[in-house]
Amino acid sequence: MGKVYLIGAGPGAADLITVRGARLLGTADVVLHDALVEPAMLDYAPHARKIAVGKRCGQRSTAQHFINKQIVDAALAHDVVVRLKGGDPMLFGRADEEMRALEEAGIDYEVVPGITAMLAVAARIGAPLGHDFCAISLSDNLKPWSLIENRLRLVAEAGLVIALYNPVSKARPWQLGKAFDILREVLPADIPVVFGRAAGRPDERMTIARLADAEASSADMATCVIIGSAETRVIVRETKPDLVYTPRFVKEGAR
Amino acid sequence: MGKVYLIGAGPGAADLITVRGARLLGTADVVLHDALVEPAMLDYAPHARKIAVGKRCGQRSTAQHFINKQIVDAALAHDVVVRLKGGDPMLFGRADEEMRALEEAGIDYEVVPGITAMLAVAARIGAPLGHDFCAISLSDNLKPWSLIENRLRLVAEAGLVIALYNPVSKARPWQLGKAFDILREVLPADIPVVFGRAAGRPDERMTIARLADAEASSADMATCVIIGSAETRVIVRETKPDLVYTPRFVKEGAR
Numbered sequence: 001m002g003k004v005y006l007i008g009a010g011p012g013a014a015d016l017i018t019v020r021g022a023r024l025l026g027t028a029d030v031v032l033h034d035a036l037v038e039p040a041m042l043d044y045a046p047h048a049r050k051i052a053v054g055k056r057c058g059q060r061s062t063a064q065h066f067i068n069k070q071i072v073d074a075a076l077a078h079d080v081v082v083r084l085k086g087g088d089p090m091l092f093g094r095a096d097e098e099m100r101a102l103e104e105a106g107i108d109y110e111v112v113p114g115i116t117a118m119l120a121v122a123a124r125i126g127a128p129l130g131h132d133f134c135a136i137s138l139s140d141n142l143k144p145w146s147l148i149e150n151r152l153r154l155v156a157e158a159g160l161v162i163a164l165y166n167p168v169s170k171a172r173p174w175q176l177g178k179a180f181d182i183l184r185e186v187l188p189a190d191i192p193v194v195f196g197r198a199a200g201r202p203d204e205r206m207t208i209a210r211l212a213d214a215e216a217s218s219a220d221m222a223t224c225v226i227i228g229s230a231e232t233r234v235i236v237r238e239t240k241p242d243l244v245y246t247p248r249f250v251k252e253g254a255r
Numbered sequence: 256m257g258k259v260y261l262i263g264a265g266p267g268a269a270d271l272i273t274v275r276g277a278r279l280l281g282t283a284d285v286v287l288h289d290a291l292v293e294p295a296m297l298d299y300a301p302h303a304r305k306i307a308v309g310k311r312c313g314q315r316s317t318a319q320h321f322i323n324k325q326i327v328d329a330a331l332a333h334d335v336v337v338r339l340k341g342g343d344p345m346l347f348g349r350a351d352e353e354m355r356a357l358e359e360a361g362i363d364y365e366v367v368p369g370i371t372a373m374l375a376v377a378a379r380i381g382a383p384l385g386h387d388f389c390a391i392s393l394s395d396n397l398k399p400w401s402l403i404e405n406r407l408r409l410v411a412e413a414g415l416v417i418a419l420y421n422p423v424s425k426a427r428p429w430q431l432g433k434a435f436d437i438l439r440e441v442l443p444a445d446i447p448v449v450f451g452r453a454a455g456r457p458d459e460r461m462t463i464a465r466l467a468d469a470e471a472s473s474a475d476m477a478t479c480v481i482i483g484s485a486e487t488r489v490i491v492r493e494t495k496p497d498l499v500y501t502p503r504f505v506k507e508g509a510r
């Protein structure tokens with residue numbers, strides 16, 4: 001019976017995986033990878049059989065239990081199995097289910113963390129996450145939308161910077177616009193909103209809007225949206241794109 | 256005039272830096288690094304002059320403007336300067352000030368993200384950050400404590416998993432205990448609390464407590480504390496340490 005490594009691929013660029021993740025890929029017999037991973041990432045695993053799994057990979061079944069079974073079956077037949085997931089392997093998504101499937105099958109595994117989207121976006125746009133922040137998924141197929149609305153109101157009242165994961169998809173066309181509406185009820189109009197698309201990849205696109213003007217159409221599935229707090233500031237630059245940062249100081253009287 | 260790379264060293268283990276970060280260290284003329292970084296990390300930079308900066312490095316001055324000046328001065332005298340910071344370079348701490356100092360000096364720079372503490376802890380203990388979460392610093396020397404209390408209450412009411420950065424220090428002896436008291440007013444008694452110390456390092460120590468029993472003395476300066484939501488679960492294992500995970504499903508009626 002083999003060992004499984006759940007490895008974070010990071011935001012997409014092949015050199016934003018960890019040194020450990022790249023080294024372990026080199027020892028892999030099988031790599032089960034997301035569709036989102038850059039092809040060059042798989043060059044770290046020259047000897048491995050590569051299997052694309054999950055959504056948009058043309059699989060017969062994309063149900064999670066099927067992916068879980070693939071991972072377990074691979075571990076039963078091979079020494080080193082890598083499950084390579086975009087971003088960090090244990091943030092959002094189905095990480096806990098893969099972990100529990102391995103637990104139940106009694107298979108040894110180890111997690112190698114990865115650069116999650118909001119960190120990759122922050123690195124390209126300044127330091128928007130320089131102070132207290134939260135990460136909220138707008139996907140409402142597994143939690144009620146009323147819960148998401150409540151969370152958005154409370155974290156805005158708390159004055160946290162807000163990173164929105166899964167902001168839009170074909171099945172989720174109106175949620176981001178509604179989220180902006182809710183945040184506009186609580187937050188000042190001129191708070192900066194970052195649309196961080198495909199951070200660090202060739203098709204990267206970073207845009208900044210005021211909350212009052214932010215439009216959901218500026219985001220797609222590859223976008224992480226970061227909404228500043230009342231402390232967040234913009235540095236306007238003449239010859240380069242503007243920057244966004246949240247200072248570590250919060251003045252007395254701020255909420 | 257040289258270029259400055261603000262690079263995240265990750266949680267401490269030398270192979271949890273990104274491939275890009277390790278490669279750029281190899282090109283560095285000067286590396287200004289935190290005291291927290293493992294010595295082996297500096298082996299990536301065989302040709303560089305290494306300068307330990309900041310707290311606990313025995314510097315004459317640990318004021319941030321002094322570090323900023325060191326970075327700018329190094330960039331004026333050398334081609335490639337690396338500022339190596341523990342975790343992610345732009346999360347909490349003084350990242351925004353270093354960035355602004357470089358902006359003001361007109362020096363070209365680039366940020367390479369890193370694995371921040373909560374991701375490293377999560378990777379070792381299961382998937383506690385599997386769903387909506389926040390990161391809050393308990394350091395109250397730059398923001399009023401009343402603000403921190405308010406934030407803790409609101410994020411607990413929002414049902415977010417809570418990662419606490421800077422939970423304790425010599426100058427901050429009572430804050431974590433007070434934070435637990437506040438959270439106990441809002442959250443169920445049996446919510447799991449993870450004390451994740453020095454994740455992935457030789458002196459790692461991961462412990463889990465019920466919120467009702469969580470004691471501030473279980474944390475030190477190298478600890479990231481993760482407080483679960485009402486959805487967070489513990490997997491009890493017989494021959495291995497227990498695991499904590501937060502599922503992606505949230506049932507109807509949950510707040």
